[in-house]
Amino acid sequence: MITGKKILVTGASGSVGRPIATALAADNQVWGLARYTDPDAKDRLETAGVRTIAADLAALSADDMRGLLPEVDHVLHFAIDMFDEPDFERTMRHNIEPLGLLLSRYRDVDSFLHCSSTVVYEAHPEPRAEDDPLGDFMRPVNPTYSLSKIASEAAVRSVCRLLGVPTTIARLNVPYSVDSGFPMMNLTSILAGEPIAVHPDFPDVFAPIHVYDMIRTLPALLGAASTPAAIVNWGGDEQVGLSEWCTYLGELSGREVTFLQTQQAVKGMCPDVGRLRELVGGPVCSISWRDGMRAMVEASAAASRTAVDAP
Template identity: 35%
Template sequence: MVDRTLLVTGVTGQVAHPLAVALARNNTVYGAARFKDATLREELTAAGVRATPADLVTGELSQLPERVEFVLHFGVVKSNRWTVDLDGNVGGTLALAERYAGIARAFLHCSSGAVYAPDHDGVLAEDHALGDSHAVWPFLHTYSVCKIAAESAARYAARRFALPTTIARLNVPYGPTAGGLPDYHLQMMAAGMAVPVYGESEADATPTRYQLLHDDDIAAMIPGLLAVADVPATVLNWAGPETPSVQEWCAELTALTGIPATFEYTKATLGSVVMDLATLHERVGRAEVPWREGVRAMVTARHPQLLRVAADARTPA
């Protein structure tokens, strides 16, 4: 993607931040957020992203650019307050789509595997039942419902405004900029905390599997996701092809750092989320960064002091 004009919402967040920076190398990128953190705004501006204040909760979008070719909607409101989160995720999606109706060539709505009803042993195709999977986490008890509702808003907007739309259900993003779930687990390990995995006991638990998607693959797949935008909206799963478990990547983190992992077995956490990627692979393509390679790059960038090679170098002979 070169010499295009794009709007990326949620640009201070884990996924949109590195994406906007990557796209800004060869395109005009407007980054929308509330910008409560001045340092993040400065970092984005230095990387070539045109910081543009917007508020999805109130629908205040007046400072957004008049014209863009593509809208990449990664903004998400997670206050854990129902009214605020519904206004921001549902109302905000509708306001954004209406703002660029008849202007943007395509609208990408980043959804989540959180929309699926829990199925710890199955493979989730796009027609799998939806459900409140994140209700098990008190700090995200609005998340799944708001993600489902936001998808409905994006589907309605595609039809109402004849706006070609793709709804991409992202599994587990990670990378060297903002970390992600493997990074959270490494921080827990370093603090001596147990990593939660789904199951009543060690004997009862099966591997808790996800599909990691690296920052580089997220950026590389954007053109393909926009190319399949349509009316009605195209809905597809978005993830890497490998299915590592929490236990496997914690073992890899231990191999990289020497920090042991312990596990807390509980039903009060998420179980496996493994998606059927046939539609993604057929219509968009495959992610390419192997998860072990990506995890090593993440640790090297974010926690170089924890790497085993760094620790060995500091140890007297």
């Protein structure tokens, strides 16, 4: 585990950054940077011992970053500006340009982890390894997302080499926890009686990874940081279909699950996690997808009971 370190987590109020910042704060000095449009998110992090920094990376100059951001040993970059409209200029300003400035600010860190995504790969029915072709995977659903992730990786790789910053680019697949992630979105739809969109002509297979196992694998990912940047798929050991886990969520919650076949649905994207297993020295996951998603359903049901019982 990581202990006694100074760590900056960007995107600390997000569904991935929040639990990771909270867990690391138990044994490290952790700063959580986010816009904090939800004050409750800021309060929860501070209660857990995270030192919060309310700022928008896209609005910070290089001088701002030097003055505002603390000296740390490690940077975990999860921040991303998500929006639906196909605004490529905004994508470059908000998600690409700040990366170069952030890496320049932290040119002396022990390691810089940039959280990318497996949506950088070209659509393919077989698991994708780190050196497989890249492509515009998400265009039917979000026209800017895949291209922005590829551009982000290009920026990170260039500045990493230019400044000699030990870097890991982790291509994340489907993270989830008891209250967040793609499976949680599916559960919310199932409970609301809404259909689950699936692609009619493409496998729906992914490799979900519980946030707890993401935290377990962090030391290995940070330890792999290098110049040029190390590139590692970040997903679970088990390959499972969206329709399979949604059917399971329906069984656990006692709800009928309906599927809507549409070309606008996300295609399956399953990473090959062999490189990550080598870094970890064994299996990636300690929590199977069935156990993790069962806990998610139980937590959702408990939250619903609490809401009903509240005065």
